[in-house]
Amino acid sequence: MKIPASVAMPLTVRVRRSPFWPRSHAAGGHNYISYNHTLIAADIDSPQHDYQHLKDAVQLWDVGCERQIELRGKDAARLVQLSTPRNVSSMRDDQCFYIPTVDGEGQMTNDPVLLRVAPDCYWVSIADSDQILFYKGVAAALKLDVAVTEADVAPLGIQGPRAEALVSRLWGDQIRELKFFRHTRVPVNGRQMIIAKSGYSTQGGYELYFEGSDGADALWDELMHLGADLDIKAGSPCQSERIESGLLSYLSDITPDMTPFEAGLGQFCYMESDLGCLGFAALQLKQQPVRQIRPIEISGESLPPLQSFWQVTDKEGHIVGRISSACRAWSYDVNAAIGLINDSHWNAGTNLTVQTPAGPREAVIKDRFWGR
Amino acid sequence: MKIPASVAMPLTVRVRRSPFWPRSHAAGGHNYISYNHTLIAADIDSPQHDYQHLKDAVQLWDVGCERQIELRGKDAARLVQLSTPRNVSSMRDDQCFYIPTVDGEGQMTNDPVLLRVAPDCYWVSIADSDQILFYKGVAAALKLDVAVTEADVAPLGIQGPRAEALVSRLWGDQIRELKFFRHTRVPVNGRQMIIAKSGYSTQGGYELYFEGSDGADALWDELMHLGADLDIKAGSPCQSERIESGLLSYLSDITPDMTPFEAGLGQFCYMESDLGCLGFAALQLKQQPVRQIRPIEISGESLPPLQSFWQVTDKEGHIVGRISSACRAWSYDVNAAIGLINDSHWNAGTNLTVQTPAGPREAVIKDRFWGR
Numbered sequence: 001m002k003i004p005a006s007v008a009m010p011l012t013v014r015v016r017r018s019p020f021w022p023r024s025h026a027a028g029g030h031n032y033i034s035y036n037h038t039l040i041a042a043d044i045d046s047p048q049h050d051y052q053h054l055k056d057a058v059q060l061w062d063v064g065c066e067r068q069i070e071l072r073g074k075d076a077a078r079l080v081q082l083s084t085p086r087n088v089s090s091m092r093d094d095q096c097f098y099i100p101t102v103d104g105e106g107q108m109t110n111d112p113v114l115l116r117v118a119p120d121c122y123w124v125s126i127a128d129s130d131q132i133l134f135y136k137g138v139a140a141a142l143k144l145d146v147a148v149t150e151a152d153v154a155p156l157g158i159q160g161p162r163a164e165a166l167v168s169r170l171w172g173d174q175i176r177e178l179k180f181f182r183h184t185r186v187p188v189n190g191r192q193m194i195i196a197k198s199g200y201s202t203q204g205g206y207e208l209y210f211e212g213s214d215g216a217d218a219l220w221d222e223l224m225h226l227g228a229d230l231d232i233k234a235g236s237p238c239q240s241e242r243i244e245s246g247l248l249s250y251l252s253d254i255t256p257d258m259t260p261f262e263a264g265l266g267q268f269c270y271m272e273s274d275l276g277c278l279g280f281a282a283l284q285l286k287q288q289p290v291r292q293i294r295p296i297e298i299s300g301e302s303l304p305p306l307q308s309f310w311q312v313t314d315k316e317g318h319i320v321g322r323i324s325s326a327c328r329a330w331s332y333d334v335n336a337a338i339g340l341i342n343d344s345h346w347n348a349g350t351n352l353t354v355q356t357p358a359g360p361r362e363a364v365i366k367d368r369f370w371g372r
Numbered sequence: 373m374k375i376p377a378s379v380a381m382p383l384t385v386r387v388r389r390s391p392f393w394p395r396s397h398a399a400g401g402h403n404y405i406s407y408n409h410t411l412i413a414a415d416i417d418s419p420q421h422d423y424q425h426l427k428d429a430v431q432l433w434d435v436g437c438e439r440q441i442e443l444r445g446k447d448a449a450r451l452v453q454l455s456t457p458r459n460v461s462s463m464r465d466d467q468c469f470y471i472p473t474v475d476g477e478g479q480m481t482n483d484p485v486l487l488r489v490a491p492d493c494y495w496v497s498i499a500d501s502d503q504i505l506f507y508k509g510v511a512a513a514l515k516l517d518v519a520v521t522e523a524d525v526a527p528l529g530i531q532g533p534r535a536e537a538l539v540s541r542l543w544g545d546q547i548r549e550l551k552f553f554r555h556t557r558v559p560v561n562g563r564q565m566i567i568a569k570s571g572y573s574t575q576g577g578y579e580l581y582f583e584g585s586d587g588a589d590a591l592w593d594e595l596m597h598l599g600a601d602l603d604i605k606a607g608s609p610c611q612s613e614r615i616e617s618g619l620l621s622y623l624s625d626i627t628p629d630m631t632p633f634e635a636g637l638g639q640f641c642y643m644e645s646d647l648g649c650l651g652f653a654a655l656q657l658k659q660q661p662v663r664q665i666r667p668i669e670i671s672g673e674s675l676p677p678l679q680s681f682w683q684v685t686d687k688e689g690h691i692v693g694r695i696s697s698a699c700r701a702w703s704y705d706v707n708a709a710i711g712l713i714n715d716s717h718w719n720a721g722t723n724l725t726v727q728t729p730a731g732p733r734e735a736v737i738k739d740r741f742w743g744r
Contacts, residue, residue: 001394007404009381010414011679013696014405014500014623022373032379033386034406037500037623042382082513103520104512109505128386128409130502133481137509140476140650141454148475150628251386251409256522278512307383324385 003307006031015039018064018154019216027234029062035128038065041236048330051240054159054203055331058166058227059235060220061157063200068153068209069112069124069132073146075139076120078276082138083109083131085260085277087270091116096181096196099124100260100268101131102279106286108258109134111250111265115183115209117194123151123209127250138278152212157237158223159205162230167195167206169226178206189215200237202245202371244329244336246295246369253293253324253338259286262340264293290343291321295366296354298335302328304358311355312339312363320345323354332370341365375679378403387411390436390526391588399606401434407500410437413608420702423612426531426575427703430538430599431607432592433529435572440525440581441484441496441504445518447511448492450648454510455481455503457632457649459642463488468553468568471496472632472640473503474651478658480630481506483622483637487555487581489566495523495581499622510650524584529609530595531577534602539567539578541598550578561587572609574617574743616701616708617743618667625665625696625710631658634712636665662715663693667738668726670707674700676730683727684711684735692717695726704742713737 009015009032016038021029029041040063044050053059071079080088084099085106091097097114101124110131115123124131135148158167167175171186175195178184183196186208194209210216224232248254254263260283261269271287274280296312303326312321321341329336337354345352348367353360381387381404388410393401401413412435416422425431443451452460456471457478463469469486473496482503487495496503507520530539539547543558547567550556555568558580566581582588596604620626626635632655633641643659646652668684675698684693693713701708709726717724720739725732 001398003383003389006380006382007411008378008402009405010378010403010677011375012405012624013678013681014407014621017375026373030380031382033381033384035386039379103505103508109508130505133475133502133506134509136475136481137506137650138513141510141513249386252384278509305382306385309385 005305009034018062019210019213020062020064020154020156020220023217023220024062024234024236029234029236035065036067036126038067040065042239044234044236047240050235051238051330053231053233054201054235054238054241056161057231057233058158058160058162059233060223061159061235061237063157063207063237064154066125066155068151069126069135070121070149070151071124071135071146072121073144074120075144075146076122079135079139079144079146080114080122080124081276082278083134085269085271085280085283087275088114089275093119094182094184096183096198098268100263100265101134102260102277102283103134104278104282106259106279106282107256108250108254108260108263109256111248111254113198115194115196123153125155129250153209154213154216156208156210156219157199157205158208159199159201159235160203162227163205166223166227166230166232170223171195188219200247201241202247203241239325240327240329240336241371243325243327243338244332244369245371246338248293248338249325253340259283259289261287262289262292291340292343292346294339294341294346295369296323296337296339296363297366298326298337298354299362300335303335303356312341313353313355314345315353320352329370334370336370337363377677381406390434391582391585392434392436392526392528392592395589395592396434396606396608401606401608407437408439408498410439412437414611416606416608419612422607423610423702425603425605426573426607426610426613428533429603429605430530430532430534431605432595433531433607433609435529435579435609436526438497438527440523441498441507442493442521442523443496443507443518444493445516446492447516447518448494451507451511451516451518452486452494452496453648454650455506457641457643457652457655459647460486461647465491466554466556468555468570470640472635472637473506474632474649474655475506476650476654478631478651478654479628480622480626480632480635481628483620483626485570487566487568495525497527501622525581526585526588528580528582528591529571529577530580531571531573531607532575534599535577538595538599538602538604542595543567560591572619573613574619575613611697612699612701612708613743615697615699615710616704616741618710618741620665620710621697625712631655631661633659634661634664663712664715664718666711666713666718667741668695668709668711668735669738670698670709670726671734672707675707675728684713685725685727686717687725692724701742706742708742709735
């Protein structure tokens with residue numbers, strides 16, 4: 001049967017709304033998904049408009065669905081390390097680390113950003129899975145001295161090339177010194193809140209880890225006022241921009257059966273010695289994947305929406321991979337896609353066929369993502 | 373701002389569709405939520421029609437969102453027991469157990485139905501959280517001999533007073549012998565699949581644990597054909613029926629900060645001795661809750677949709693609880709609700725006020741749910 005582009009989702013207590021949702025929704029937020037049991041808008045204006053505006057100006061994103069798992073206690077660092085092959089022992093207090101998290105088989109359970117917010121306190125800023133249950137299970141099983149909770153924090157994305165100009169107007173020029181994937185604290189509502197130079201785009205920007213809910217409207221309005229001459233608008237994570245840039249999405253591109261090596265995240269895996277990661281022994285045996293994430297250009301006009309994985313076939317018609325994300329990358333005038341491709345066909349320049357619902361399309365493996 | 377009753381949700385690979393989805397959707401399925409990263413319809417016809425029909429006839433429910441966590445290996449039973457205060461040691465091969473699952477603090481992580489499907493193999497039929505990550509964490513931390521996977525199983529609900537007549541036509545009269553919360557195997561597609569006398573209603577019925585996806589349409593059509601004179605229709609878990617019957621919903625009525633005692637599930641907690649449950653020590657200290665689930669009747673006409681918890685106040689205006697589910701219970705001509713109420717006000721007969729978006733309403737604590 002024909003699958004509709006969208007369906008109606010009733011808003012119940014099962015789907016949380018962040019403190020920034022009323023402003024984001026009033027600005028046009030639509031096409032919502034439930035992500036970490038929380039609403040997130042896929043679009044504000046049209047996809048192409050949101051995309052171009054993100055590249056030109058500055059946007060406020062309600063990304064309250066990025067929940068923070070707080071690990072607090074003397075075993076907090078150990079618990080983090082048990083969950084990831086990345087070496088977190090060298091982490092400094094102001095750093096953010098992208099950490100693939102894995103199970104005992106070395107398969108990915110999430111791909112969060114880790115923040116060290118205080119000695120013995122970490123926030124794990126999660127993608128869309130209940131990673132908190134992994135931490136609760138391990139902490140209880142090993143009787144660790146750590147409290148595992150979900151913090152009352154709703155990140156606000158400030159993304160785009162004019163983000164630095166905007167935040168410096170509110171928090172002063174010293175914020176211009178902040179380096180990529182570092183964080184500091186800024187005054188909001190009489191509190192000191194964490195702001196990181198990070199975000200789910202490659203256009204530059206910040207994520208403010210907004211605590212509680214009081215004052216969210218006022219902060220949003222103040223930023224909109226301060227950024228009026230910067231053409232500030234509401235936005236949301238942009239599929240086309242993140243796909244052309246190779247920013248992966250957990251539960252789309254990365255599935256729970258994949259290792260970090262298959263996801264192309266080998267550089268985040270410290271394999272020289274066993275630091276404690278529960279998946280380390282399994283990962284030692286899986287360092288040479290036989291399938292891996294690749295950038296793929298799909299020929300022709302714009303594509304239909306991707307509602308199931310699309311098969312990738314070779315010239316004999318054998319299945320050699322799948323497409324997990326695809327979009328029009330208007331800046332490059334191509335269809336950009338993310339695929340998981342077998343080693344037999346993953347070399348750049350390999351010509352393949354993608355079986356889309358609109359029929360087969362010619363495609364080619366690229367050597368890198370467009371926006372990198 | 374006014375919260376819309378529903379929003380558009382795009383159908384992407386992030387929201388899985390069960391093998392029964394095409395038939396259920398074609399039958400009118402609408403108002404979908406994402407539950408265990410899988411679509412489930414809230415309604416087929418109107419809520420009142422679906423409710424009355426469920427009580428009169430028989431319905432097929434696409435409940436493929438009830439995912440099965442398979443625990444297989446010699447430590448499978450131990451891993452189950454680590455996650456729940458219920459004594460599962462006495463479980464027989466054909467039994468289903470409703471098991472509150474808890475973390476190290478005794479707080480609920482899910483409220484699944486446990487099936488013992490073979491020696492050393494259990495299926496944990498989960499509500500809406502990634503409970504698989506708790507099992508993966510514990511299994512890896514304790515180096516248990518158990519494989520933790522999600523089985524390729526999509527349950528089909530067969531619910532309503534005529535369900536027994538229907539299934540006996542397909543699988544023979546011996547299925548009438550099956551007792552409540554017991555399971556057996558029946559031939560489907562040349563395989564033996566598990567069917568249990570269970571389901572998320574109190575109207576009687578079965579859940580078929582359909583394996584794989586081949587033949588789902590044919591099975592649906594066969595049941596529809598066999599049940600034509602029974603007035604069979606597509607349906608889905610019915611909010612009004614489950615609320616009036618006190619069937620709780622995880623992430624609505626039961627939140628991750630609640631113990632089984634607060635949820636009124638003390639009868640499923642074996643507290644005489646420590647069987648291994650990781651939350652046992654914490655639960656020993658929490659056996660006397662100061663708030664607990666209660667049935668509540670709310671006066672007046674039908675209620676607006678519940679989109680946030682509604683405060684429950686006493687006559688001085690102090691907050692003494694929250695309403696987590698509320699609906700029109702047409703059979704009883706009342707507004708039935710589920711609340712979490714402080715011990716000071718939880719006695720049956722206590723008069724309270726519920727702060728609904730349509731204004732305050734008088735309410736009273738009942739001694740039991742209507743459909744019990």
